Amino acid sequence: xxxxxxxxxxxxxxxxxxxxxxxxxxxxxxxxxxxxxxxxxxxxxxxxxxxxxxxxxxxxxxxxxxxxxxxxxxxxxxxxxxxxxxxxxxxxxxxxxxxxxxxxxxxxxxxxxxxxxxxxxxxxxxxxxxxxxxxxxxxxxxxxxxxxxxxxxxxxxxxxxxxxxxxxxxxxxxxxxxxxxxxxxxxxxxxxxxxxxxxxxxxxxxxxxxxxxxxxxxxxxxxxxxxxxxxxxxxxxxxxxxxxxxxxxxxxxxxxxxxxxxxxxxxxxxxxxxxxxxxxxxxxxxxxxxxxxxxxxxxxxxxxxxxxxxxxxxxxxxxxxxxxxxxxxxxxxxxxxxxxxxxxxxxxxxxxxxxxxxxxxxxxxxxxxxxxxxxxxxxxxxxxxxxxxxxxxxxxxxxxxxxxxxxxxxxxxxxxxxxxxxxxxxxxxxxxxxxxxxxxxxxxxxxxxxxxxxxxxxxxxxxxxxxxxxxxxxxxxxxxxxxxxxxxxxxxxxxxxxxxxxxxxxxxxxxxxxxxxxxxxxx
Numbered sequence: 043x044x045x046x047x048x049x050x051x052x053x054x055x056x057x058x059x060x061x062x063x064x065x066x067x068x069x070x071x072x073x074x075x076x077x078x079x080x081x082x083x084x085x086x087x088x089x090x091x092x093x094x095x096x097x098x099x100x101x102x103x104x105x106x107x108x109x110x111x112x113x114x115x116x117x118x119x120x121x122x123x124x125x126x127x128x129x130x131x132x133x134x135x136x137x138x139x140x141x142x143x144x145x146x147x148x149x150x151x152x153x154x155x156x157x158x159x160x161x162x163x164x165x166x167x168x169x170x171x172x173x174x175x176x177x178x179x180x181x182x183x184x185x186x187x188x189x190x191x192x193x194x195x196x197x198x199x200x201x202x203x204x205x206x207x208x209x210x211x212x213x214x215x216x217x218x219x220x221x222x223x224x225x226x227x228x229x230x231x232x233x234x235x236x237x238x239x240x241x242x243x244x245x246x247x248x249x250x251x252x253x254x255x256x257x258x259x260x261x262x263x264x265x266x267x268x269x270x271x272x273x274x275x276x277x278x279x280x281x282x283x284x285x286x287x288x289x290x291x292x293x294x295x296x297x298x299x300x301x302x303x304x305x306x307x308x309x310x311x312x313x314x315x316x317x318x319x320x321x322x323x324x325x326x327x328x329x330x331x332x333x334x335x336x337x338x339x340x341x342x343x344x345x346x347x348x349x350x351x352x353x354x355x356x357x358x359x360x361x362x363x364x365x366x367x368x369x370x371x372x373x374x375x376x377x378x379x380x381x382x383x384x385x386x387x388x389x390x391x392x393x394x395x396x397x398x399x400x401x402x403x404x405x406x407x408x409x410x411x412x413x414x415x416x417x418x419x420x421x422x423x424x425x426x427x428x429x430x431x432x433x434x435x436x437x438x439x440x441x442x443x444x445x446x447x448x449x450x451x452x453x454x455x456x457x458x459x460x461x462x463x464x465x466x467x468x469x470x471x472x473x474x475x476x477x478x479x480x481x482x483x484x485x486x487x488x489x490x491x492x493x494x495x496x497x498x499x500x501x502x503x504x505x506x507x508x509x510x511x512x513x514x515x516x517x518x519x520x521x522x523x524x525x526x527x528x529x530x531x532x533x534x535x536x537x538x539x540x541x542x543x544x545x546x547x548x549x550x551x552x553x554x555x556x557x558x559x560x561x562x563x564x565x
Contacts, residue, residue, distance in 0.1 A: 073495060085517075090145060093144070096110055097111070098461060099481055101481060116483070126485075145491055150471035155213050157229070158433075160194040160534070167433070186216055194533065208490050214226050248265075276306075280321045282390070283319065313345035326363040333368075349411050350410055361420060371471075372421070409452055413454070445463070492513050496508065
């Protein structure tokens with residue numbers, strides 16, 4: 043009897059101690075940890091109570107704050123959005139008090155270069171210019187084996203996934219030899235399947251230098267190889283060109299291939315600091331003909347930097363034409379284009395010559411006409427583009443940083459506010475990639491969300507990196523870690539050869555001249 047009582051007392055004392063420790067831990071732990079625990083217990087069915095969602099990702103007419111945020115409760119049931127209510131409603135779902143935390147849909151990154159990512163520090167661009175980037179890439183490309191590409195690509199996608207991206211579209215660069223092409227597609231196929239199993243869509247763009255679309259002996263096998271892989275669309279690097287009948291014919295050929303194979307189209311276009319570069323004029327004419335003959339594919343236009351350098355009449359004409367043609371999406375790349383455009387060391391045909399050896403602060407920001415395009419009715423997005431490579435040596439595939447930078451560079455905070463541009467990195471790129479037709483917060487949509495516990499306003503959201511963000515995939519809390527850069531040490535320890543000073547850009551960022559002409563179909 044004594045032993046039984048002693049045993050009971052010991053159990054009770056242990057239980058009291060555990061309860062006391064748990065109470066102490068709960069009292070002293072951070073609100074973010076409490077929120078994480080509550081979301082974990084919700085297991086895909088929960089009410090996110092008192093969150094702030096950007097107006098751009100909600101149906102029109104929602105009452106918003108001056109920053110463009112809407113106070114609401116998000117009901118999640120079995121991993122899908124059950125309701126987004128401005129007022130409370132009776133429900134049996136568990137509630138999670140979010141304390142006015144900003145809540146956005148998971149991000150979509152519609153323009154990336156995962157084949158060449160993470161080659162810094164082994165391959166640095168000594169001039170920082172587009173001219174230097176092209177030359178540096180040629181020197182690094184012999185190292186693009188299947189293992190090299192696969193590991194760097196997976197590293198980049200791990201970063202994007204951790205930060206809250208649900209989709210990424212990468213340009214399949216470097217396919218200038220059969221060996222590299224095989225490695226690129228094998229790496230892409232493996233990454234697409236691996237991250238697809240985690241709920242992240244990975245798409246590819248099979249680019250060809252624009253004039254080569256007129257050469258069937260090159261274009262036919264290119265299309266056949268591209269469309270042998272799932273989630274790949276056709277694309278082109280246009281180079282530094284303006285309107286001409288030849289450019290129109292090349293675009294006609296591209297759209298003919300796309301129509302015959304029911305493919306969307308994605309182009310690098312007018313990525314230049316040269317106002318004479320305006321391939322968009324040819325694009326509008328060619329796409330109008332394609333639409334008239336039944337082509338209904340989505341058309342994504344990356345960069346369009348030189349549009350900002352045109353005269354007012356040309357700007358208005360192009361914006362109106364793109365809006366009329368429908369299902370056209372312009373993707374700005376604020377980080378890369380801020381770094382590359384108007385850079386000293388740039389030379390034709392990539393842009394106006396800029397002296398490489400003189401101190402010089404750039405005159406413009408390199409960003410396309412986000413405000414004017416949107417006002418005309420064109421869908422606009424922003425993307426990561428290059429990350430830690432010879433085109434742009436920084437970045438981490440964090441679309442929060444892309445959104446914030448686009449707002450700053452484009453003065454979007456007063457057009458009319460920051461929250462009106464949240465779709466730059468969420469719903470609009472998702473539509474450009476063919477993933478959604480409606481708003482991310484529509485009833486029945488997957489509850490793929492990013493919650494920022496320590497940001498109640500967009501001024502707070504853009505002030506810090508928010509590495510404590512909480513990512514929900516179908517309503518369930520994601521548990522991942524950023525990969526350490528040391529994972530790639532063995533790939534980047536040995537520097538690639540420096541470019542030959544006699545290596546000259548010949549045309550469009552796609553062909554180099556070094557004693558003999560060397561053809562290439564890359565950026």
